[in-house]
Amino acid sequence: MPVNTNFFLKKRLVSLILIGILLLVTYGAMVITQFDAVKGLTSIPQAVEWGIKNFYPNQDALDKLPRIWENLRETLLISLAASTVAGVFALVFAIIGSSTTRVNSFLGTFARGIATLFRNIDVAAWAMILLFSFGQSALTGYFALFFVSFGFLTRAFMETIDEVSNSSVEALRATGASYPSIIIHSVIPSSIPQMISWLLFTFETNIRSATLVGILTGTGIGFSFDLYYKSLNYNAASLVVIAIMLSIFAIEFLSNYIRRVIL
């Protein structure tokens, strides 16, 4: 059978048109925002140069290390507390909301609705809303992280329960087991490793978010960065960034290790 050359020609043409449209949109956006591509590109070396000259920790900054460490510890502990407490609440809501284990459809929809509400409001938005109630305190950051983690974990736990324990729940129902027995002997053992994995993921994300929330609420490591940066103490600010990066690496390493062991 002869190869239809038109077929390939047409595919190429479609790709070309798509690339053309993409370039046009990019150019349009540049014109509207008056972005100078050449200036943008040439300023990158300048930025790097500035960074090397100013953005490094010096002896003065290292003297501030104990204070930075104190704030970093506060941030880490708040993230951990928010994730774990959210995990406990999420487990209850996930069991009520999952289609495998829900008690009835009304409660199920209710639990799902709550989770969606908490998940879809961004952590920064939560922080600003809560600022009114709790002011600039660690509690504001804690609750902001808690709400978002709770919404996310409920969703993740529900999917885990549906995916992992669907079949064994059916089997235990068929033996005449009661609802609490089914949850404890089938749902929890099947889904606990994946749930812990999600919890670790939330913990990691929370450390990152906590830094940002800290800038808003004036607590933790975010506040340290904001303070040093705005007072033009770039050396200390750079030390804060390095401290955050190191702690994120350390925790990621740790949680990957835990995952390897439990999964």
Added chain:
Amino acid sequence: MTALLEVKDVSKQYGSDTLALANISFSVKEGEFVSVIGPSGAGKSTLLRCINRMIDASSGTITFDGVNVPTLNKRELRRLRTKIGMIFQHYNLVNRLSVMENVLHGRLGFKSTVAGALGIYTEAEKQQAVEILSILGLSEQMYKRCDQLSGGQKQRVGIGRALLQNPKMLLCDEPIASLDPNASKIIMDHLQNISSSMGITVLINLHQVEIALKYSDRIIGVSRGEVVYNGSPDKMTNEDIVRIYGSEAETLMIDVGDKDVGDKNAG
């Protein structure tokens, strides 16, 4: 012998126009080994699940062991389910738990809420689990996690869990559909042995006609939600098979005249 299970005019409707079961009636005597055969989507699984009300039938009456099943309340339904063991195509075990724990799950239906939730089993129950596992040839696997077992071994754990309920009847939903011919034979032999030596009634959904012919006391043929054959395997003719499977029957390569062709398309 009296009828253990009596199914009368049972229908199941999904949505407004999908009729999964249409006025199904049959009865099963105590100790009988009954196979339900039919093409995919004929309603075999739905039929089985209506009996222990994993699915609620839309209409009709089901009587099991003198109890009218559709009218039971939650507690009575749990008691009914303890008398009926169920075996699944995908074994439905808790894979992260050990063989022993999975088998003991068969006793959960008999426990109070607290004892069930805490998983408190008596010494006698554990002893019985050990005995059942040795009958099923799983003594060495007793403390292994179920995700380390082969498909055939997992299905034997499933059978063990059902047997620990001390059931009057086993409902088997395509128990060998995911197994190779060798493991299938082991499972079918165990089920036959359970039926004949323990006197437990077996109602089994099967895909493989030759296996149904070989093992059953009676065959029920289901097509499009209706019973189209109900009788002994010896009396089954090619016309019956065509009635059950429709035009597909010719591609099934089944010749009921010669029943020893068992492994022609097993597995």
